[in-house]
Amino acid sequence: xxxxAKPIQPDLxxxxxxxxxxxxxxxxxxxxxxxxxxxxxxxFVKMIQFSFYNMSYTKNKGFVxxxxxxRIFTKSEYVDAMLLSLYYxxxxxxxxxxxxxxxxxxxxxxxxxxxxxxxxxxxxxxxNGIAIGYIFKFFFTRGFVLDSVLQAIGFPxxxxxxxxxxxxxxxWSLVFTSVWKYCGQNMVLFIGAIASIDPTLYExxxxxxxxxxxxxxAIILPGIKTVFMLNLIxxxxxxxxxxxxxxxxxxxxxxxTATFFIKIHQMAHVxxxxxxxxxxxxxxxxxxxIFTAGQRLFFRYVMKDSDNTFNAKSxxxxxxx
Amino acid sequence: MSxxxxxxxxxxxxxxxRFIIKALEYFALLLATFIALLPLVxxxxxxxxxxxxxxxxxxxxxxxxxxxxGNYVQVWNDGDMPRAFLTSGGVVVVxxxxxxxxxxxxxxxxxxxxxxxxxxxxxxxxxxxxxxxIAMQVTTYQIMKDLGFxxxxxxxxxxMSGTDxxxxxxxxxxxxxxxxxxxxxxxxxxxxxxxxxxxxxxPLTKPAIITVAVLKGVGVYNEYYNANLYLQxxxxxxxxxxxxxxxxxxxxxxxxxxxGVLLTxxxxxxxxxxxxxxxxxxxxxxxxxx
Numbered sequence: 016x017x018x019x020a021k022p023i024q025p026d027l028x029x030x031x032x033x034x035x036x037x038x039x040x041x042x043x044x045x046x047x048x049x050x051x052x053x054x055x056x057x058x059f060v061k062m063i064q065f066s067f068y069n070m071s072y073t074k075n076k077g078f079v080x081x082x083x084x085x086r087i088f089t090k091s092e093y094v095d096a097m098l099l100s101l102y103y104x105x106x107x108x109x110x111x112x113x114x115x116x117x118x119x120x121x122x123x124x125x126x127x128x129x130x131x132x133x134x135x136x137x138x139x140x141x142x143n144g145i146a147i148g149y150i151f152k153f154f155f156t157r158g159f160v161l162d163s164v165l166q167a168i169g170f171p172x173x174x175x176x177x178x179x180x181x182x183x184x185x186x187w188s189l190v191f192t193s194v195w196k197y198c199g200q201n202m203v204l205f206i207g208a209i210a211s212i213d214p215t216l217y218e219x220x221x222x223x224x225x226x227x228x229x230x231x232x233a234i235i236l237p238g239i240k241t242v243f244m245l246n247l248i249x250x251x252x253x254x255x256x257x258x259x260x261x262x263x264x265x266x267x268x269x270x271x272t273a274t275f276f277i278k279i280h281q282m283a284h285v286x287x288x289x290x291x292x293x294x295x296x297x298x299x300x301x302x303x304x305i306f307t308a309g310q311r312l313f314f315r316y317v318m319k320d321s322d323n324t325f326n327a328k329s330x331x332x333x334x335x336x
Numbered sequence: 337m338s339x340x341x342x343x344x345x346x347x348x349x350x351x352x353x354r355f356i357i358k359a360l361e362y363f364a365l366l367l368a369t370f371i372a373l374l375p376l377v378x379x380x381x382x383x384x385x386x387x388x389x390x391x392x393x394x395x396x397x398x399x400x401x402x403x404x405x406g407n408y409v410q411v412w413n414d415g416d417m418p419r420a421f422l423t424s425g426g427v428v429v430v431x432x433x434x435x436x437x438x439x440x441x442x443x444x445x446x447x448x449x450x451x452x453x454x455x456x457x458x459x460x461x462x463x464x465x466x467x468x469x470i471a472m473q474v475t476t477y478q479i480m481k482d483l484g485f486x487x488x489x490x491x492x493x494x495x496m497s498g499t500d501x502x503x504x505x506x507x508x509x510x511x512x513x514x515x516x517x518x519x520x521x522x523x524x525x526x527x528x529x530x531x532x533x534x535x536x537x538x539p540l541t542k543p544a545i546i547t548v549a550v551l552k553g554v555g556v557y558n559e560y561y562n563a564n565l566y567l568q569x570x571x572x573x574x575x576x577x578x579x580x581x582x583x584x585x586x587x588x589x590x591x592x593x594x595x596g597v598l599l600t601x602x603x604x605x606x607x608x609x610x611x612x613x614x615x616x617x618x619x620x621x622x623x624x625x626x
Binding site: 035042044055057061121136139142143159167195203242279292307 | 358361362364365368369371372373374375376378379382394395396438439441442444445446449451457460461464466467468469470471472473474475476477478479481494495497498501504528529530533554557558560561565575576577579580582590593594597600601604605607608612615616617619620
């Protein structure tokens with residue numbers, strides 16, 4: 016687990032209270048701490064509490080113990096919604112592989128216009144989520160952009176599915192919009208990580224006769240392990256809480272595209288069952304924490320990676336006063 | 337970028353192999369760029385089509401008149417866009433200013449002072465990154481409601497400023513690399529801690545400020561989940577919620593909707609073109625939050 020920088024200089028000066036120091040610490044830390052508690056810790060505690068009650072935003076009908084939790088695991092609609100995140104996880108794996116592939120090409124090969132390729136692939140990350148919704152509704156509509164392109168390369172229109180309506184394919188269409196948005200961002204992170212690898216390592220490897228794949232395995236993969244793990248955690252937790260594509264492109268989860276998060280949103284803000292929604296949010300959080308912890312353990316004990324980017328830098332931290 | 341090709345053996349079969357690999361790499365890059373840009377370019381083309389043209393031509397046919405700005409004028413006037421741009425612009429400026437101030441001040445205190453609770457504060461922010469904010473939106477709504485922040489632009493701006501820790505991490509990293517000798521000499525010359533921060537250190541963190549401002553600014557500009565939840569009234573439409581409401585008046589007139597979509601992309605595009613390096617660098621430092 017990453018820890019923040021620790022002050023390392025022992026304070027040897029014993030003296031009376033420095034009121035100026037107290038004032039600056041109080042003034043500068045009070046507001047961020049207040050907001051952190053107000054918008055992170057208070058909702059967190061309330062979420063735990065509410066999950067045991069049958070309640071709405073206005074009325075509390077009493078303590079119901081674990082009923083809210085039991086309902087999540089016994090009703091198939093919730094379990095199905097949870098299973099939808101598997102689509103997004105599969106998409107995340109493809110996305111990471113593509114991002115790593117293109118990051119390696121752009122970093123290690125002499126590519127004309129590398130900056131332009133990088134910018135074009137990254138830009139979707141900056142596109143407004145609602146705009147993505149419209150762009151892709153238009154993109155996937157019968158006979159529109161995607162169908163035209165596929166027809167141009169020889170697929171007859173009759174053989175193509177209704178990308179957003181057909182339940183056998185529509186979740187993949189939504190996953191595609193997610194990959195479209197985030198792949199370039201992952202790639203930029205990988206390019207940054209590859210750039211921080213000492214270039215003399217490649218030269219040494221080339222002189223030793225290592226081929227491109229061997230270099231990738233022996234130099235690049237170990238060099239970007241930390242960033243890779245962070246990308247993986249972000250993608251998996253993102254998959255578990257996926258909602259943007261289904262909410263915007265999939266018309267709020269219509270046609271069997273409602274992810275678990277959309278169910279939570281509807282439960283709280285449409286049906287008004289806040290207690291039930293909190294229990295669902297607790298389950299979502301537990302899943303995310305399990306996956307995060309699992310990946311950290313995997314990387315620490317299986318890959319022997321100490322995940323110390325932040326600590327390595329923080330050793331320079333100084334406590335002055 | 338390392339020059340690997342020059343040290344490769346240069347007999348002709350190896351050269352052919354290199355050529356084929358190179359060609360495949362360019363093909364993959366061009367294909368990826370095509371896929372990244374196709375949805376945007378097709379929206380761009382359709383935004384110049386008239387209603388009849390939209391109905392009668394294929395989605396991939398270029399518009400007859402590339403200078404037909406009729407859709408843009410219509411969406412600007414009927415889609416309430418000037419007001420939405422002002423609202424979003426105001427929120428972005430306020431949230432960016434608050435985030436920069438809060439992030440730099442807290443990072444200064446945490447990095448430069450020893451005091452009981454220093455580690456507690458660091459750990460509280462670190463643990464907060466593990467709690468997915470999205471899971472807590474149900475109870476956050478309750479808090480916003482209790483504070484009277486429903487349909488309040490101030491409440492929305494406070495929520496957007498207070499729920500992100502990345503800016504604090506970026507500043508913390510930056511302060512670690514600022515020499516403490518700067519502080520020491522200033523204090524010896526009689527400068528207060530406030531003076532050290534505002535007059536000496538803050539101006540030196542300009543790169544970090546730009547990074548935080550760009551990342552946070554684009555994030556807030558594109559945010560719509562909270563805007564949709566907390567700014568239901570039509571008078572406080574942001575760009576995102578204004579876009580969302582297009583499906584009402586413009587139904588399935590995608591030529592008009594796409595014009596609106598492209599208008600909202602212009603600020604992001606300009607920021608990206610001017611601050612590309614900071615955007616890339618900011619993502620990298622933001623991702624280390626772990």
